[in-house]
Amino acid sequence: xxxPGEDARRAFLALVPVDPDVTSRxxxxxxxxxxxxxxxxxxxxxxxxxxxxxxxxxxVLARGGADFTSKGYVxxxxxxxxxxxxxxxxxxxxxxxxxxxxxxxxxxx
Numbered sequence: 148x149x150x151p152g153e154d155a156r157r158a159f160l161a162l163v164p165v166d167p168d169v170t171s172r173x174x175x176x177x178x179x180x181x182x183x184x185x186x187x188x189x190x191x192x193x194x195x196x197x198x199x200x201x202x203x204x205x206x207v208l209a210r211g212g213a214d215f216t217s218k219g220y221v222x223x224x225x226x227x228x229x230x231x232x233x234x235x236x237x238x239x240x241x242x243x244x245x246x247x248x249x250x251x252x253x254x255x256x
Contacts, residue, residue, distance in 0.1 A: 148176055149192025151190040151192055152193055155190055162195075163180045164180075164239070169181065174189065182245040183245070185245045185248045185250070187238075188238055188242075191215070196215045197237050197238060197241035198220050198241045199220070199221050199237070199241060211225070
């Protein structure tokens with residue numbers, strides 16, 4: 148499994164919304180962000196993925212994104228670090244979708 152580099156990790160953490168319901172933590176050697184316990188964005192290696200509904204997913208794919216292995220998630224177009232304004236919009240959409248889902252409790256609690 149690819150590991151994220153420090154540049155991608157820093158860029159990812161800069162995109163994580165400042166919100167009391169949002170946390171970020173390592174997961175399988177990657178780093179992911181969660182809202183109310185539900186993952187809405189993360190890194191797979193240096194690639195950024197976000198949770199999207201079908202319509203928004205189609206728009207991300209049309210802009211050069213790619214399907215991700217987990218259902219409901221899409222890899223944003225590369226180089227994602229060079230388009231922060233566009234990516235912030237996708238992150239905001241992913242956050243909204245994640246927030247609308249039922250809260251999950253952590254298995255670590």
